[in-house]
Amino acid sequence: MEENKVKIRKFLSRFFKKHELGDDEDIFALGFVNSLFAMQLIMFLEKEFELAVDPQDMDFANFKTINLLASFVEKKTVKV
Amino acid sequence: MKIELSDAQQGYKESFRHFADSYIVPYAQRHDAEERISEEVLDRLISAGYLGSMLPTSFGGMGLDMVTVGLLNEEIGRGCSAVRSLLTVHGMAALGILRFGTADMKAQWLPRMASGKAIGAFALSEPEAGSNAAGVKTTATRTAGGFLLNGCKRWITMGQIADLFILFAQLDGKPTAFLVEKANAEGLTVNKMNGFLGARGSMIAELQLNDVFVPESHLLGKEGIGVSHVALSCLDYGRYTVAWGCIGTAQASLEASLHFAKEREQFGQPIGSNQLIQKMITEMVVTVKSARLLCLQAGYLKDIGDPDSIMETWNAKYFASLAANQVSGHAVQIHGARGCHQDFPVERYFRDAKINEIIEGSSQMHEVMIANHALQAL
Ligand SMILES: Cc1cc2nc3c(=O)[nH]c(=O)nc-3n(C[C@H](O)[C@H](O)[C@H](O)COP(=O)(O)OP(=O)(O)OC[C@H]3O[C@@H](n4cnc5c(N)ncnc54)[C@H](O)[C@@H]3O)c2cc1C
Numbered sequence: 111m112e113e114n115k116v117k118i119r120k121f122l123s124r125f126f127k128k129h130e131l132g133d134d135e136d137i138f139a140l141g142f143v144n145s146l147f148a149m150q151l152i153m154f155l156e157k158e159f160e161l162a163v164d165p166q167d168m169d170f171a172n173f174k175t176i177n178l179l180a181s182f183v184e185k186k187t188v189k190v
Numbered sequence: 191m192k193i194e195l196s197d198a199q200q201g202y203k204e205s206f207r208h209f210a211d212s213y214i215v216p217y218a219q220r221h222d223a224e225e226r227i228s229e230e231v232l233d234r235l236i237s238a239g240y241l242g243s244m245l246p247t248s249f250g251g252m253g254l255d256m257v258t259v260g261l262l263n264e265e266i267g268r269g270c271s272a273v274r275s276l277l278t279v280h281g282m283a284a285l286g287i288l289r290f291g292t293a294d295m296k297a298q299w300l301p302r303m304a305s306g307k308a309i310g311a312f313a314l315s316e317p318e319a320g321s322n323a324a325g326v327k328t329t330a331t332r333t334a335g336g337f338l339l340n341g342c343k344r345w346i347t348m349g350q351i352a353d354l355f356i357l358f359a360q361l362d363g364k365p366t367a368f369l370v371e372k373a374n375a376e377g378l379t380v381n382k383m384n385g386f387l388g389a390r391g392s393m394i395a396e397l398q399l400n401d402v403f404v405p406e407s408h409l410l411g412k413e414g415i416g417v418s419h420v421a422l423s424c425l426d427y428g429r430y431t432v433a434w435g436c437i438g439t440a441q442a443s444l445e446a447s448l449h450f451a452k453e454r455e456q457f458g459q460p461i462g463s464n465q466l467i468q469k470m471i472t473e474m475v476v477t478v479k480s481a482r483l484l485c486l487q488a489g490y491l492k493d494i495g496d497p498d499s500i501m502e503t504w505n506a507k508y509f510a511s512l513a514a515n516q517v518s519g520h521a522v523q524i525h526g527a528r529g530c531h532q533d534f535p536v537e538r539y540f541r542d543a544k545i546n547e548i549i550e551g552s553s554q555m556h557e558v559m560i561a562n563h564a565l566q567a568l
Contacts, residue, residue, distance in 0.1 A: 121497075125566065144562060146500050149422050153497040165290045165411040168419050 114159070115180045121154045122176070133176045148173070155179070161186040193486065195257070202258050206265035209238060214269025221272050221391030222538050225384050226350075231273060235306065240266070242304030244281040244427065245288065249300035257489035260434040264482075267438025271542035272391030274435040276309075279347045281431060282424040283310025286356045286367070290411035290420050295369065299354060311352035312428070313343040313370070313397060314421055321555050323358075323365075324417045328399060330359040330366060336405040337361065339368065342398055347549075349395025350382055356410060357397075358421060364414035367421065368404050377402040388541035426503055429550045430488060433507040436514035436546050437481050443514075443521035443539045444474045450525055461524070470520040477517055481510040501563055508556035511546035518543040 115133070122131055125142050137143065151173060152163045161183065172182050195203065213234040221227055235241055243262050245251025254262070259281075267274035284303045287295050287310075302308040319325045328341025339359055346355070355370045372378065379398040386394065411420045451462030451471065461467050484506035491499030518539040522529035529536045547553045 127566075127568065142566065144559070144566075145418065146422065146559070148418055149426070150497040150500055152419075153495060153500070157495040157497070165415065165419070168412065168415045 111180055111184060114183050115176055117158055118176055118179050118183070121151075121158070131176065135176075136174050137176075138170055138174060155183065159183050159187055193483070195261075199255075199258050199261065202254070203261045203265070206262050207268075209234075210265040210269035214266060214273055218270035218273075219532065219535065219538065221270055223390075223532075225386075225390045226393055227270075227272055227276060227391045231270075232276075232306070235273070235276070239304075240277065241280055241306040241309075242284075243277065245284055245300055245304045249288070249296065250304035251284075251300070252304075255489075256430070256492040257486060260430065260485055260489045263431040263434035264438040264441065264485075267435030268442045269438070270391065271389040271435060271439060271545070272393075274431070274438065275347050275389050275392045278428050278431040278435070279312050279352075280310045282312045282428045283352075283354060283356050285427050286312075286410065286420055286424045287369070289423055290367070290415075291369075292407070294407065295410070299369075303354075308353040309348060309351055310354045310356070311346055311348045312424055313346045313349070313355040313357040315345045316342055317344050321552060323421060326358050326360060326365060326417075328357070328359040330361040330368065330404075332361075333403070336403055336408070337368065339370070339399045339402040339404060342396065344396045345383070346395050346397055347389075347392045349380060349397060350393035355397070356420070356424065357399075358416045361409075361413050365416035365418075365421075366413050367410040367416040369408040369410055370399075370402065370404055371408075375402045375404070386545075388538070388543070388545040390541075425550055426500060429507040430485075430492070430503050432546055432550045433481070433485050433488070433503070433510040436507075436510035436543070437478060437485060439514045439539050439543050439546075440474070440478045440481065440510075440517035443518040443536055443543075444471075444478055446534070446536050446539075447471065447474065447521045447524045450528075454526075467524060470524060474517045474520050477513045481506070481513040484509050501560075504551070504556055504559055504563075507546075507550060508553060508560060511543075511553065514539075514543035514546055 155163055173179055213231060217228050217231050239252050242251035243254055244259055247253035263274055263277060266277060287299050303310055314323055316326055318327055330337040330339050353372050357368050357370045358365055377400040381396045383394045383396055451467055452460050454461045488499055488502040488506040491502055521536040522540050525534055525536050528534045
């Protein structure tokens with residue numbers, strides 16, 4: 111989980127250069143990201159963690175904070 | 191670092207070029223004059239499998255990588271912008287279903303789209319909603335078993351012949367994507383639109399939707415993600431193939447100009463020996479190469495699933511559409527009066543080029559996006 115958070119934080123830092131992003135801070139409320147961000151984020155998640163983001167998962171509520179992103183990744187990559 | 195096509199990509203490029211020279215170039219002027227794509231060309235595209243160029247083999251597509259898809263769009267675009275537009279919008283619809291569709295939608299539509307039995311189109315723009323795509327006014331209201339769509343879509347490429355539209359409407363005030371099947375859409379009127387400046391064979395239509403029923407199962411993706419995810423994802427492919435098509439138009443302009451500059455004599459020598467003509471040719475050569483490199487980079491990033499591919503596609507489309515305008519403008523200049531007459535294709539290239547600065551996000555929308563991205567990256 112911590113390792114995933116580091117990767118997520120590194121990706122997000124491209125968009126939040128001057129801002130130290132807290133684990134529970136709302137990415138979308140900060141106003142740094144544009145309309146392409148959601149697509150970029152999904153591509154990042156799919157490539158980095160080798161998972162598939164289904165249309166049903168495409169909800170900003172899943173992706174709002176580093177903690178939520180990390181638990182989303184955890185949920186998606188859990189081996190059954 | 192290595193920038194070169196693989197042997198397989200090179201082989202595809204040659205076969206695409208041969209196809210375009212044999213079956214597209216000879217028809218392009220007719221498409222322009224008659225404002226439609228001929229049946230023969232459509233049949234050839236279908237039998238070559240190109241309508242499935244962007245789809246995986248599991249759905250009957252060609253399973254090409256994105257660089258090769260780009261090469262196809264360059265070569266087809268070199269022949270005729272309208273035919274390239276067909277590949278673009280059909281691919282946008284097909285890939286939208288592949289990415290956001292249910293298993294049933296994919297099984298029902300993708301094999302038919304890959305084999306050309308069904309043609310797809312992308313219906314976003316409206317009389318009041320252009321650059322501001324999220325502002326679409328078409329509505330979807332819930333009814334027993336599905337939705338009723340009401341509104342108007344305008345400028346829909348291939349709308350005259352499409353069997354299936356990815357169409358965007360406000361559901362509970364949130365932009366949402368729907369599949370609208372022409373054969374099962376009572377209340378849908380398709381009106382031909384003629385009289386365009388360029389890409390005149392694009393068989394554009396206006397769609398009037400009057401209580402058109404679409405079943406629940408035709409909602410594509412999920413409520414509210416129509417523009418933020420579905421349209422943006424389709425447009426990413428649209429932008430990519432338009433950019434490659436621009437290189438095709440620019441390449442065709444360059445090739446015509448090289449031949450002409452060698453043959454046309456004034457003041458007792460070919461005009462190509464004049465340094466002012468050489469300057470234009472130099473700009474054309476370097477501009478085409480630059481645009482192609484940007485497109486190749488965007489394609490490579492797409493093939494490796496890199497999130498940067500999205501911005502690089504904006505960069506590539508912005509530059510390639512300006513390049514097509516500059517290069518086709520030079521081509522008209524080099525051809526003199528002949529460049530202003532329909533007997534020479536460069537006047538068509540010049541008209542076709544302009545369209546690309548408006549579709550898939552205008553140059554200004556690209557400037558807004560690219561500049562903001564650059565400012566944000568500091
Ligand atoms: C040949 C052709 C084929 C098309 N095919 C399709 C299709 O298949 N499907 C579909 O849905 N649509 C299609 N369209 C429509 C196309 O996507 C729109 O024309 C495009 O989005 C621009 O919208 P608009 O024409 O309403 O211009 P507007 O958005 O009204 O813009 C007019 C001008 O204002 C500028 N402008 C607007 N907003 C800003 C801003 N914020 N900052 C700076 N400048 C701005 C624009 O760049 C432009 O120069 C097609 C159009 C053409 C010409």
